[in-house]
Amino acid sequence: MFIFRKQSKPYNEKVHYSINMILQYMAEHYDQKLTRKDLAHKMGFHESYFSTFFKQSMGMSVTEYIAQIRIDEAKKRLLQTDDQIQIIARQVGYADSLYFSRKFRQKTGRTPSQFRMNRRPERIAAFQFVGSLVAIGIEPVCIDEETDLHSDILKEHLASSLVINEHTPDDVFKSLQLDVIIVPNYYYSKPALIKRLEQIAPVLVLPYAGHHAVQEVLSIGRLLGRENEANEWVKRFEQLSQQARNSLSSFREKGETVAIYEMRGHDKVYMWSYEARGAFYLYETLGLKPPKAILEEVLLPNQHTVIPLERLGEYEADHMFFIVSDQYGWYRQMDKRMEESDVLRQLSAVKNGTFYPVKLEEFRFDEGERALLLMDRFVSQLTQPAYPTIVHM
Known part of the structure; x- marks a missing residue:
C-alpha cells in the first residue's frame, strides 16, 4: 500500500494539473471554435479517453461545459452593456443569435432580454463573495453554511442573512423571492446544483480567488448595478490602506x-x-x-x-x-x-x-x-x- 500510494501521487497530481490546464484554456478561448477532438489533442489525450476523463472530473460533458461558460459570460455582458443580443452572441462564440437565444433559455429558463431586465438586483443569495457584497452596501438575503462558518469577521454585517445549504428545500428558496444567486466558478463541478438554482432565480457564476479586493469589488459593482458604491469603497480602501502603511x-x-x-x-x-x-x-x-x-x-x-x-x-x-x-x-x-x-x-x-x-x-x-x-x-x-x-x- 505504501508503494502504491507513493507511485499514485504523481499520477494524481498530473491528472489535477491536466484538468486545470484544460479549464484555463477553455476559459481563455470560449469565444472561439472549440471541439472535443481539438481539446483532446492540445492536452495530449486520446479523444474518447478525454471525454470520459472530463466528464468524471466535471460532472458534465465537454460540449455541456463549453455551453455553460459561454452562457455565463453572456450574462455578464447582458448586465454590463447595452450591446445587442446578436453582438453578445458572437462575442461568446455563437455565430447564430437565434441558436444562442434558444441555448440561453434552455440553460436559464429565461430569454436574454428577460435576464437583462434586472440590472440592479436587491435580494441576493451568496455562495461566497460576501465581503465584496458588503463593500457595495449589500447584505445578502441568504448565505451558504460554508461561507457563514468562515465569516466571523463579518458577523455584524450578516446579522439578518439566512443560512442555507445545498439541501435547503426549493420551497424555502422560492419563498425568499431572490433576484439573483451568486456562486463561485468551482461550482461548475456541481452542474445539477447550478441547474436547480437556475429554476429558483438567475445565477451568476463568478471567478473565485486570484483577484485583488479592489478588482473584485469593481467587477461585482458593475454586474449588480452598483458602480458608484464600488467606486466609493475603492476610495475608502485606498485611504485606509495608506493610513495602515503610515501606522x-x-x-x-x-x-x-x-x-x-x-x-x-x-x-x-x-x-x-x-x-x-x-x-x-x-x-x-x-x-x-x-x-x-x-x-x-x-x-x-x-x-x-x-x-x-x-x-x-x-x-x-x-x-x-x-x-x-x-x-x-x-x-x-x-x-x-x-x-x-x-x-x-x-x-x-x-x-x-x-x-x-x-x-x-x-x-x-x-x-x-x-x-x-x-x-x-x-x-x-x-x-x-x-x-x-x-x-x-
Whole structure:
C-alpha cells in the first residue's frame, strides 16, 4: 500500500494539473471554435479517453461545459452593456443569435432580454463573495453554511442573512423571492446544483480567488448595478490602506520579518502565496518584509507551499500569524498544543511574544470588506507591545 500510494501521487497530481490546464484554456478561448477532438489533442489525450476523463472530473460533458461558460459570460455582458443580443452572441462564440437565444433559455429558463431586465438586483443569495457584497452596501438575503462558518469577521454585517445549504428545500428558496444567486466558478463541478438554482432565480457564476479586493469589488459593482458604491469603497480602501502603511512606518524601518502560516491536521503547515489568507495585503499593500525562505520559495514563484511541522523553523519570521481552525478545536486548545510541541516552543516568535494564533474562520477569505478588516488586525497586532506569552486574536 505504501508503494502504491507513493507511485499514485504523481499520477494524481498530473491528472489535477491536466484538468486545470484544460479549464484555463477553455476559459481563455470560449469565444472561439472549440471541439472535443481539438481539446483532446492540445492536452495530449486520446479523444474518447478525454471525454470520459472530463466528464468524471466535471460532472458534465465537454460540449455541456463549453455551453455553460459561454452562457455565463453572456450574462455578464447582458448586465454590463447595452450591446445587442446578436453582438453578445458572437462575442461568446455563437455565430447564430437565434441558436444562442434558444441555448440561453434552455440553460436559464429565461430569454436574454428577460435576464437583462434586472440590472440592479436587491435580494441576493451568496455562495461566497460576501465581503465584496458588503463593500457595495449589500447584505445578502441568504448565505451558504460554508461561507457563514468562515465569516466571523463579518458577523455584524450578516446579522439578518439566512443560512442555507445545498439541501435547503426549493420551497424555502422560492419563498425568499431572490433576484439573483451568486456562486463561485468551482461550482461548475456541481452542474445539477447550478441547474436547480437556475429554476429558483438567475445565477451568476463568478471567478473565485486570484483577484485583488479592489478588482473584485469593481467587477461585482458593475454586474449588480452598483458602480458608484464600488467606486466609493475603492476610495475608502485606498485611504485606509495608506493610513495602515503610515501606522507601520516605524515597524518597517526595523526590518523585522512577518509571515502567515496555516496549521492543518497535526503535522502540516501551509504557507500561502498572494492569492489567499490576506497574504497580498500583508506583503504588498502594507509593504512588510517576509522571511527569505518564504520570499524565494512561496512568493516569488507565487506558489502555495506545504511543509511538515518539524521544518517550520526553516521558515520562521520575527512575527508569525499562525492560522488554526476553531471548528476542530485547534484555536481553543492552542496553549496546550504549544506546550506539547517542541517545534512551536522553540520558535523565536513564541519566546518573544510575537507569535499570533488567528482563527481560520476569520482568515479563510480575504475579499472586499474582509481585506480591510484583516489589514486592521495586522496593524493592531504588530503595533502592540510584545510580551513572551501566547496571544490570541
